[in-house]
Amino acid sequence: MSSTLEQKIPSIEAIEEGLAGQGYISSRQIATALFLAVRLGKPILVEGPAGTGKTELAKATAGFMNLPLIRMQCYEGLDESKALYEWKYGKQLLYTQLLRDKLGEQLREAATLDEALVRLDGVDDMFFSDRFLEPRPLLRALREPIGCVLLVDEVDKADEEFESFLLEILSDYQVSIPELGTQVAKVIPIVLLTSNNTRDLGDAMKRRCLHLHIGYPDARREERIVQTRVPHVQASLLRQLVHYVQNLRTQDLRKLPSVSETIDWARALILLNASQLEPELVHNTLNVLLKFEGDMSSAGKLVGEMTHQALRESSHGMAAK
Amino acid sequence: MSGSSPFGRAAETAQSSDMLLRLLRVARGAGVRISVAEAIDAFESANAVGYADRQALKDALTLTIAKTFEDKQIFEQCFETYFKRENTALSGDLASKLPPPPTPSQGEGTEGEAQGMGGEGQGAQSALGQMLMQGDLAGLAAAMERAAEAAGATNITLFTQTNLYARRILDRMGLAELEREITRLRGEGNAELADRLAKARAALGEQARGYMERQLALFSQGTTREIREGALRQVNLSQLDRRDIQRMRQLIRDMAKKIAERYSRKRYRDRRGVLDMRRTMRRNMVFDGVPFRTVWKRERIDKPRVMALCDVSGSVANVARFLLMFLYSLHDVLADLRGYAFSSHLIDVSDILRRESSDDAITKILEAIGFGSTNYGKSLEDFCGMSLKHVNRQTTVIILGDARGNRNEPRVELMGDIFNRAGRVIWLNPEPQPLWGTGDSDMYRYAPFCSQMMTCNTIAQLERVVEELLANAR
Numbered sequence: 001m002s003s004t005l006e007q008k009i010p011s012i013e014a015i016e017e018g019l020a021g022q023g024y025i026s027s028r029q030i031a032t033a034l035f036l037a038v039r040l041g042k043p044i045l046v047e048g049p050a051g052t053g054k055t056e057l058a059k060a061t062a063g064f065m066n067l068p069l070i071r072m073q074c075y076e077g078l079d080e081s082k083a084l085y086e087w088k089y090g091k092q093l094l095y096t097q098l099l100r101d102k103l104g105e106q107l108r109e110a111a112t113l114d115e116a117l118v119r120l121d122g123v124d125d126m127f128f129s130d131r132f133l134e135p136r137p138l139l140r141a142l143r144e145p146i147g148c149v150l151l152v153d154e155v156d157k158a159d160e161e162f163e164s165f166l167l168e169i170l171s172d173y174q175v176s177i178p179e180l181g182t183q184v185a186k187v188i189p190i191v192l193l194t195s196n197n198t199r200d201l202g203d204a205m206k207r208r209c210l211h212l213h214i215g216y217p218d219a220r221r222e223e224r225i226v227q228t229r230v231p232h233v234q235a236s237l238l239r240q241l242v243h244y245v246q247n248l249r250t251q252d253l254r255k256l257p258s259v260s261e262t263i264d265w266a267r268a269l270i271l272l273n274a275s276q277l278e279p280e281l282v283h284n285t286l287n288v289l290l291k292f293e294g295d296m297s298s299a300g301k302l303v304g305e306m307t308h309q310a311l312r313e314s315s316h317g318m319a320a321k
Numbered sequence: 322m323s324g325s326s327p328f329g330r331a332a333e334t335a336q337s338s339d340m341l342l343r344l345l346r347v348a349r350g351a352g353v354r355i356s357v358a359e360a361i362d363a364f365e366s367a368n369a370v371g372y373a374d375r376q377a378l379k380d381a382l383t384l385t386i387a388k389t390f391e392d393k394q395i396f397e398q399c400f401e402t403y404f405k406r407e408n409t410a411l412s413g414d415l416a417s418k419l420p421p422p423p424t425p426s427q428g429e430g431t432e433g434e435a436q437g438m439g440g441e442g443q444g445a446q447s448a449l450g451q452m453l454m455q456g457d458l459a460g461l462a463a464a465m466e467r468a469a470e471a472a473g474a475t476n477i478t479l480f481t482q483t484n485l486y487a488r489r490i491l492d493r494m495g496l497a498e499l500e501r502e503i504t505r506l507r508g509e510g511n512a513e514l515a516d517r518l519a520k521a522r523a524a525l526g527e528q529a530r531g532y533m534e535r536q537l538a539l540f541s542q543g544t545t546r547e548i549r550e551g552a553l554r555q556v557n558l559s560q561l562d563r564r565d566i567q568r569m570r571q572l573i574r575d576m577a578k579k580i581a582e583r584y585s586r587k588r589y590r591d592r593r594g595v596l597d598m599r600r601t602m603r604r605n606m607v608f609d610g611v612p613f614r615t616v617w618k619r620e621r622i623d624k625p626r627v628m629a630l631c632d633v634s635g636s637v638a639n640v641a642r643f644l645l646m647f648l649y650s651l652h653d654v655l656a657d658l659r660g661y662a663f664s665s666h667l668i669d670v671s672d673i674l675r676r677e678s679s680d681d682a683i684t685k686i687l688e689a690i691g692f693g694s695t696n697y698g699k700s701l702e703d704f705c706g707m708s709l710k711h712v713n714r715q716t717t718v719i720i721l722g723d724a725r726g727n728r729n730e731p732r733v734e735l736m737g738d739i740f741n742r743a744g745r746v747i748w749l750n751p752e753p754q755p756l757w758g759t760g761d762s763d764m765y766r767y768a769p770f771c772s773q774m775m776t777c778n779t780i781a782q783l784e785r786v787v788e789e790l791l792a793n794a795r
Contacts, residue, residue: 032380039369
């Protein structure tokens, strides 16, 4: 069954192209991870700083492989009934009320208590059937007939117990529901787990996953990413702003600007009709890139110098080309 | 290839899987943790991407094997060194070291001579001798690799074994035969050829030793380090060798990471029997408010707040350095950490420690505090003036020092103030217990105001203290 998925991605290059078609500029390592995930049927644990496109990767993957995306956001206190399945208690109650007469009729015909119990047993099964089952993301992912991309977002925010519960699903792609029996995945889903490293995940979890670290992209990839996201940006401005951000990341800051901030900044600069970086302009828009007061003031001092550096470097790049 | 495909392919897979196994061993030695399950995954993913594209293979293995950013860097480096070894060790070096005659660069005359010689001594010369004289580098390399494998060269653990293994390799390559041949040639009067062979043999010996040294560097890393670290854990910190400090720092970082992993989660303790009404009602709303599922009140186990007062004078300085290093690598699992350093007086060093790398930090602290004679009374007074108001029941105060105050007034009453306010006071003394209270040591005068007093002079003891600190936090 999963061979159809494999056919969709015959090679690592095909994945790179497919993702690029969705506006996601991947690196070779990212594409290799997806390639292996499908071949080995293993989940990918994606780690890296915030805003480097971890969640976006899942969306793009679902997009180019034409699979539904099922997303599960993790948080403290998330448990089975919210992640896997729940019975529709209200509906069950309502139905028993409505069907009371009918039930009464059935039971009245029963001569003995034993017989009545047997009859009730038959009804009981009806109330714990698919009709009253509310599948939550994990069960939905297992039941998708053509497979899906399951995104378990920020798994580090969930409790430790939930992490252990995930292990069963992630290693066997099956789960047992006491009333219905074992549910096995129709098609093994592509599972992406993301983590921002608010806490270290357990070893058992890491052992079962492919581990992909998405860091900050290099200048060329970042240019391509911004280019696809903000198509109107001028080539010269693009090069300058990317150089500036790349330099900024070498500074000692509390939170380094990530790709999503670069994109926001590019949009902001376009709105301000900028055609090239100027210290004044950078100073005024720095709050798009930096999110902490301390960072702002320490980077603010260097704005002039760094702007000139970015201008110089980007013009070198032009000359070289 | 298609003709002999079943055997050919089997042999090929066997070879590449051997290669992969060795690579995994190298990575393990370098400190990457790889479980058996992950090793199996590594094989599967290598098969999926194939062995031809080295970059893809590297990516694939990095994805399956290395599970943290640091591990990834280590592994990628291993990968590079490993394949560099496979490529260069065998041909490049050997070429330059072999005796001159057979190399083609010698010109036409020699070539003819070499050929003539090959024809002349073909029957007589040993296989190894022939390869040496013909400069068959590829053949020699393959032979050495085969011999190394047969000799179990990758099992090398200590540098003293280098010669032993080199000798074994040579034996297996046919050294005995070659030596017999040299003797025979001398006997026959063909001294020139005998000399050339002897020279080639020496070069080969050197090659084999070089090969083993590289093997040692690759494969013994892990074992050597384990032995070394085992010893370092027990070593007396005040007599620590300078060059071990770097290694010690790494060891502390690893230990801190392990402990932090264990305690980094928010921890709760159920208080069974006390019903959490609010959450029980919320949980049971789906049952029409009938409380099927009960939720008990839980107590959160707080992260400990720690204040560490470290004597940085003389022999205690080293222990202080490591305690501070330890605590600051643990800042994630501690709610509020303040470090103080003292000798003649006391200063707050939290900022320095937070900002600087551990080495610079210690130097800076020592600069700031100077090497005065230790005064515990004055230091306690400084501490109380500065921070006593921040000490509360959640605070653990750790004092590290030998309690030798150079006969200054110990100000025991200040210690009492701290003890009354703090949750716990732990005194760590680098001196062994029999020395406490001797000479100018005020250890037993402070004793009534300490919840715990411990000797602490090795990394192992330090680890125990820190673990205990986290486990018993309230």
